[in-house]
Amino acid sequence: MSDLRVGLLGAGNIGTVHLQSTRGIDGASVVAAADVVPDNRARAEKQGVPRTYEDYTDLLAEEDLDAAIVALPPFLHAEATVAAAEAGCHVFVEKPFARTVEEGQRMLDAAEANDVSLGVDHTIRYQPEVQTLKEQYDAGRIGHVPLASIARINNGPFAAPPARQPVSGWMLDPDATGGGALMDLGVHLFDVLEHFFGELTVEYAHVDASMDLPYEDSALVVVSTEAGTQATVSAGFFQWETPPEITGYFRLEGVADTLRSEDHLPKQFMAHAAKSALENVSKRARGQEPAYFKPTYYYQAHYRALKDFLDAVAAGEEPPVNGAAGLRMVEHVQTAYEMAEGTRAAANAGANVEVTDD
């Protein structure tokens, strides 16, 4: 079978990760990329993309593609995904899948009408330490898990000191992003919980902002799950992040013991990078493929997510993290926002807040 011909819609930071990832996936290659920023197009060309376009609609009109990767800002996900689906492409969409449930449904409808698959880049479930927890949980090593907690906190659109790069205006526009920390990071966390514990129900939500921001920079959500696990979800945009160190955790409180994601992270990222790089040098010497992105640790998750999607497309199977899953996560965020609004309104009215099924 010939290689899957992939079009990259958006060749910025995350688009470059997907472009590189595709280079490490057998049976797929990026044949064209589109980006409105000339430097991004130039970078894609330097990295071996044969043709680049300023406008992704021109790319879709000119190229004969099997799949498209939508790595554009959230306000373009629906438009680009529908266009790619109508061009006959299977589509891998960056998170959040959509800004609203209505947008997400439109994307699913377009995929169904054109008989193509959708996938979503929900990466945390693909992080090595989370995969280790999943193996241990699935093997029953801690028994039933009544409680879990999961968090991801970063600096959102802002930087750690000193100020040095302008923040793009769309990043601070909730109409463009669909929301704040809960939409940007919470969708990943909901995805992990559903991956582990099945269907989720949002039971309580509260969001807040530590400055006068146009959206929340902290969110706390409580969910119940099909497996009978109750979980807290914490997402934040308020903490300075200095990669490769990131702030996030997943903790499962089982009846027999506790599983903690931190226990399975590299103790020293620089030492891990050096060791992984040497391992890859050794693999090369033996004529083997490297462990892609292993020295940089977190990018492995993007590689694995895209590989799963493209492998499923090549096999004619439904992707493991499909458009319906992406839409469900957006629904959870939207439910949480509505619940938080109700919580706030009730609190403002002096009520002792209690959420019921009514």
Added chain:
Amino acid sequence: MTESPRVVGRRTDVSGPGLAGAVTDLVADCAPEMDDVLVVPDCHYAFHPSTGMVTNPDVVEALVEALASTTDVTLALPDSQWVEDAPSMLGYDALADRTGVETLALGEADTVERTVRIDDERHTVTVPKPLDEQAVVAVPTLRADPDLAAAMVTVAEAATGSRERSDVVAASAVVDPEFVLLDGTYTFTGAPHKGRFLVAGTDAPAVDRAVAPVAGLKPKAVDYLRPFGVGREAIEGLHAEDLAAELPHEQTDPNGGEQPAVMGAGYRLYAKMTGDLVPPQFSGGSDD
């Protein structure tokens, strides 16, 4: 002999009546009589005020209240070159609503060109006209990120959007604040700290000379101070050495944790050897 300008300090709470009292005392003690003043805080980025990377708006609010009893006060808010609406995100719209103080968007004001001679060289800066014409009260924070940014940098960033040495020197000379209230409620010296102090004075370079040692820097190591003198400056009511001992003095990564270019070159070489993939932070300038 010219009398050295006074620099006065005191400890304070970070908010509430304790802060308001400290601000009122310092204004009464050393602020000159002023008419129609412009209050200029450091709001160069949407950093949370508890980090010390920007002025604590509670200090500005207390100052506005203290000054408003004797003169007209306008809150002069500079554009941030990094974040649109940074002053609004820091709470200055809400502050104006609470206090009734007028606000002036410096980015929308008429400008004037002024030329300053620095070390026998002429340097021209374009500054908002109100900063040139009206009495200015600068309200800097104390930050070392890693270079010192106090009164003079706050004035320069508000006036020119730049903290290049020549712009800092020229803008400080042109704007020449009548009064400086340095906010040390929260400080940043490589790491945030609840400093719980204020420093006031009528001469911006003198205030910067006085607080440089608090930030762990000798005045002569602060390049933009040289044309104004780099001698040690005492702070009445506070011991700079004691304050300095309380503060953390950590290195600030000028890249904010992002990988330097040299690592990118090394990584690309490794990737070429092994066939591994190159993440975006290492792909800059690559011809691969």
